[in-house]
Amino acid sequence: MTDLFRFRSEMRFADSAAAALPLWTVAAGADLPTALSPAQRAFAAAQGFSGATGSLCLLPDETGALAGALFGMGTAQSRARMRFSLAGAAAKLPAGAWRLAVDLPEAECAREALGWLLEGYRFETYAKNPVPGARLVAPDGVEARRLEVMAEAEALARDLVNTPANDMGPEELEAAVRALGAIHGAEVSAIVGEDLLAEGYPLIHAVGRASPRAPRLIELRWGKEGPEVALVGKGVCFDTGGLDLKPAASMGLMKKDMGGAANVLACAHMIMALGAPVRLRVLIPAVENAVSGNAFRPQDILISRKGLSVEINNTDAEGRLVLADALAAADEEAPDLIVSMATLTGAARVALGPDLPPFYTDDEDLAEALAEAAEEGADPLWRMPFWAPYETMIEPGIADLDNAPSGGMAGSITAALFLRRFVTETDRFAHLDLYAWQQVAAPGRAKGAFGQGGRAVLGALTKLFAL
Template identity: 75%
Template sequence: MTDPFRNRPALRFAPDGAEALPLYLLEPDAPLPAALTPAQRAFAQAQGFAGALGSLCLLPDAQGGIAAALFGYGTAARRRRGRYALAGAAAKLPAGNWRIVVDLLPEVAEVEALGWLLEGYRFDDYAALAVPEARLVCPEGLDPARIEVLAEGEALTRDLINTPPNDMGPEELDAATRAVAARHGAEVTAVVGDDLLARGYPLIHAVGRASPRAPRLLDLRWGEAGPELTLVGKGVCFDTGGLDIKPPSSMGLMKKDMGGAATVLGLAHMIMALKLPLRLRVLIPAVENAVGGAAFRPQDIYTSRKGLTVEINNTDAEGRLVLADALAAADEESPDLILCMATLTGAARVALGPDVPPFFTDDEALAGALASGARQAADPLWRLPFWEPYEAMIEPGIADLDNAPSGGMAGSITAALFLRRFVTETGRFAHFDIYGWQPTAQPGRPKGGACQGARAILAALPEILGPEVLDL
């Protein structure tokens, strides 16, 4: 893939001190700004501008050039039906620098400014695409460098997911992880191929061994002081389903099955670029679930890194297998917090749709912090339960665990219960079942790879990890 940190002017604010034209945000039936000339007022009225969400009216100056613009901000109720309302202006305004002429609450202004930058994202590695050339002057009171870091982290995640599988296998995901590490002075080690067996990662090896692209466990470390945060991301670079092969309708988006890995790398970039005072570890089991003579089989039983035996009842439930070994490795160091992100189950999408990823945790304070972070960052999450009466569903009798309980019910919950078996009961742990894909284009969110949950986690870290990171 192209360098994920290449120069992208559209993901940057206008330079400090740059001259900029005024952009007025108006709700429906709001009076026109007093600063407009009588001619401009007459022009806006003649155009029928009424503040409808997404509408735009360019106002002329005396020489026929552009003097300002009115942008329909819609009602608060209408804005709640989407995100990044201001991104609609970035897509429509002509090239140049623009400044918002309205007092937005700081938390609203940050989300809207980020949405403007994200509107400038294009995945142009394989085809030239037009990029918006309207630049925003960062609203006063905000930290432009921080918002640009958030945009860059989101772009990194989107790039990784959007890259086609012929150019994004385990080795390429390894290289991308090392590129992120090199940017921030982090260290990366990898356990590759048959060394996975020698080093105690049998489930990662079993899932990835049928592919000629060697499976591996990537381990990134950064920071020397502060609370320890470990991120675990599912890195299934392509998922055929294995011997329980997927139908074409289900295989079409499987390049995004490494969306958990892409998301934790985007979040790791944000954490390291902002120099948060913590110790960060990122574990990515990177595999390709292929069909071949060496593929693992239904009814195989493997002993995991933790020592729990797992019966394979569906080779298409491979994500929880590779995560199990990685979570066991994470848990061995007893970090302050383990977060697991994975494009894990279709059941999560049936329950909550593509926009709202569920998360699971037993820790009430952690759940509250994540919910608050999701609201603050306009990065939605919704808590689902580790419903213990369903534990029996993942116990097949012939082994400690079943990777794919029959019946088809509560699929996201049973997958989460499976993963919870590989971390200690006393540790702080949360699992996120993300989709990692934007099915239809929206302001600031083009169709394609999506970063979900990362900014919510970032916003929640001060409350989760304590005063050491309160300067976030």
Template identity: 65%
Template sequence: MPLRFAPGDADALPLTVLEKEALGAWLDGPGAAHRAWVEAAGFRAGIGEALLLPGDDGPAGALAGYGDRQARARERFPLAAAAQALPPGDYRLAEGLPAEVAEREALGWLFSGYAFTRYRKGPERPARRLVAPGGVDAARVERLAAAEALTRDLVNTPAADMGPAALEAAAAALAQRFAASIEVTRGEALLSENLPLIHAVGRAAAEAPRLIDIRHGDVGPRLTLVGKGVCFDTGGLDLKPAQAMGLMKKDMGGAANVLGLAQTIMEEDWPVRLRVLIPAVENAVSAAAFRPGDILTSRKGLTVEVNNTDAEGRLVLADALALACEEGPEALVSMATLTGAARAAVGPDLAPFYTDDEGLAAALSEQAALWADPVWRMPFHAPYEAMIEPGIADLDNAPAGGFAGSITAALFLHRFAEGAGAYAHFDIYAWQPQPAPGRPKGGAAQGVRALRGALPGTLGL
């Protein structure tokens, strides 16, 4: 179901948004006629509370609780909690929602309408639609909601239906929609095209590994997005335990996120030369699997000692980043579900990012707050460079010791990102483990809205 605003407000119920501290004044003023009804219903204006108000011929309006400041600080989209509690129908904001949060809350309302129904039979869920609030850029909000829906759909699809070939098909469909070009290098051709790390990681799987390369636009600065497309990660010969393998359909979350971001950029027709690179593989186990102790030579010529086949994401990204930098893009972004260390550091909600570009870092933090897309800056900490240098090869894909795992992974990628004007790496989770207002359990976009707002300044647009 498309995540869109209701087309008009002629039949939409007026919705009053009430903070807890404003409820008493409303009941003494414009809501006085409904005081007995509201008090009898036990409505206290808490987050997630909603109430229809009676009229002569049916509902005259509705109330949505907005809680207090402390409660709102704990929810990314407080109004979405009320949206889920209201009966199906169309609503228009009448009063009470601060103008400075209207766009963000409208986005959360659209997010609350998402459902992944590919494998479920039955009628569609009745919609709770919102008329676009005044002053809100409705088209922009709908574009952001559509990008989120694309990302969620891709991540939520199980690996049996979202292997490298299916991920390629999804990328091709997006490219066709916007008249973008797409080239795909598959299987043994990866070796002849000097993409050996992508080939090594994916060669054991039933579906051939591949590099997906989308281009859109032929004028303006170069912007390249690189997304990890490991469609399922067994861990390879360093096999994951069952508990750790259960969510590995989401290990292509980096690819899903860059496709969502690319969709927005192409919809908005940025004057850039956009390139999207997705190494799409499955890290499987067979006689052809790469082994612990192997030393692989990357596209850049740097050799890598494989000390853990479950640290495969940085390998496939390395070749893609090296390829990207051969064109000297003004901005380069990599997104990947890369390390458990990032989750241990900041949990599932925050998206850690790394960049040496101070302007980009500041813009990302600003846009993250504006769009309820929380990120957290982490350092390319140079003293840890020695941890990724094993001695027998140029680089180690899995340093021993267990310290600073997200940082050392970022430093590894940084070696392959030389030549870009500005580089940012996101170590994301791409998954919402527990349902929350506007954020159902399942696949999630992280950092996409922050990047969409921050990149134009970096590119001089």
């Protein structure tokens, strides 16, 4: 299994500014910094440096040695598209310590500093390719430790999702939760295999029973006082689609179907590492949706932990089933907040694309807090509705609920409505429908696994409960 929690030095700030070289950021068409010598200004002009997006000009001193650099930030429009513009400099600069030689607005500075840290991520479990990176001195005014914790959390989520399913099954995911719990002094337990039936988790058992890798419900508890927050993450470690088998093209990225669990753990790491005064409960139903003679079938009717009956009309809509039992367990304690995260529907990608996960909530204060925190944390989310007229689409008549309504309409909304049926005792509930994958590399966002939602949830907790 991957060596998790090895938070890389490249994802931390440089220790000292004493030997750090200056880095000037220059917007497109802006004047060059007045601090440059006449020779450096002439050199930059000769190189044709204009502040274009991602452009870099290394500056020599009078001896020809490296003395600093200019980095092009482009236009306001190009910066909005990039999310982490300065991370492009981290990827191009020579190794060593660098310091920002310009003052950026506080919010922009924190976002760009975080992007620089995220650029240091490398997934090297199976192919080592160490590349010494440029390190940034923490800019004045930013909360350096908080940004480093966010980068640690992002590395954790990416490592978990990037690890292939042969090394990241339900047992290995449980081991990762136990390792995280050990770091923070949390209590971790698991209900495994046939014990799921004895303990009242029939949907988790049904989805995972066809695999030789036993299904389980993993639980982490941390904190003794403050509001109770339950985070529930879909941990489908690989999804074949079950008897409604996926085509090969759709199965290719299914190692990431535990992306909800990975991002819940990333969020939990931030909460615990920053010492947030909450009572945290994490629930992860961890399964492999496999094919064998005892796999659950289309047209089966299963009784959930909540007592609601569910008709199975597609075994490839398994994520909402395992989440249903876990959400019911979380709801039994009526916590102050429940948040579920899941790589749940392709419909969410059709609606909003891979970069912008939808979230659902009926609570206006929570919706506002999530939207604001998503913007502030460079962790974009977009609110979509629990649209009541679609409730009939998830009611098959022969059972209380249908796990896969026919017709293909409003797939993300109907999945969210399905999950909401299992949260009846808790006033504040939000569901995030994630993608957890970066299709094309961008500054601060390596191709592959990608964290979504964790920073927004952390920020929302801070706002809601005045942490």
